[in-house]
Amino acid sequence: MPDLDNPYWWALQRLVTINAATVDSKTLRAVSGFNSDLNWTRTRYSPTISDPDLVEWLAAVTAERVVEIDAGAAYWSYLLNQYPNKRVTAYDLRPRRAEHYPTEILDRQRLCLRNHPFATMVCMSDRFPYNSTVFALSKFTGSRAVISCERSPYDATALKDLLMREWVEESRMGSGLRRWDEPRVVYEFRRKTFWNMPTRLNMPIYTPGGGS
Numbered sequence: 378m379p380d381l382d383n384p385y386w387w388a389l390q391r392l393v394t395i396n397a398a399t400v401d402s403k404t405l406r407a408v409s410g411f412n413s414d415l416n417w418t419r420t421r422y423s424p425t426i427s428d429p430d431l432v433e434w435l436a437a438v439t440a441e442r443v444v445e446i447d448a449g450a451a452y453w454s455y456l457l458n459q460y461p462n463k464r465v466t467a468y469d470l471r472p473r474r475a476e477h478y479p480t481e482i483l484d485r486q487r488l489c490l491r492n493h494p495f496a497t498m499v500c501m502s503d504r505f506p507y508n509s510t511v512f513a514l515s516k517f518t519g520s521r522a523v524i525s526c527e528r529s530p531y532d533a534t535a536l537k538d539l540l541m542r543e544w545v546e547e548s549r550m551g552s553g554l555r556r557w558d559e560p561r562v563v564y565e566f567r568r569k570t571f572w573n574m575p576t577r578l579n580m581p582i583y584t585p586g587g588g589s
Contacts, residue, residue, distance in 0.1 A: 442496035
């Protein structure tokens with residue numbers, strides 16, 4: 378695993394440390410200053426917190442080629458592109474410039490999904506009921522997808538129906554600040570059909586608590 382530049386995680390660690398010095402963890406989320414700082418940090422980087430264990434897991438379950446959709450500021454593309462065996466392309470319907478880390482965000486998301494059959498599709502920012510994810514999965518021609526969810530994907534009718542019909546859950550990983558925050562869960566899915574079955578290229582085996 379490379380020595381990652383992960384300013385989102387560092388910023389959150391400083392935020393928790395500063396607040397925890399004066400506030401008990403059980404009441405920390407009730408402190409308006411903490412919540413507003415946390416929300417501002419998420420807006421700047423990503424709704425999914427870049428826990429180093431989650432980054433390692435994501436690098437292990439994705440192919441050499443990765444397509445990030447609804448990328449926002451493309452922070453996860455920036456993280457994955459630090460791995461020497463990754464080639465990540467970020468798309469968003471309304472791309473914005475990443476001010477504090479170098480990454481390029483393309484705006485042809487609706488046209489790109491059929492053009493990456495050997496890539497893993499990654500979405501780390503969609504919100505319930507995951508309408509953008511449903512659209513992306515219905516257009517995507519690859520066989521692997523990773524989706525970050527603030528609620529279970531099986532709670533959203535349209536996404537549940539699509540997943541049950543065409544995809545199989547392979548694994549999942551939690552993301553968050555443990556006791557400081559309500560975590561998201563990130564799911565890895567494999568397409569059921571074999572008409573277009575790219576393999577995971579150059580992927581190490583992920584073992585919890587171990588290296589990649």
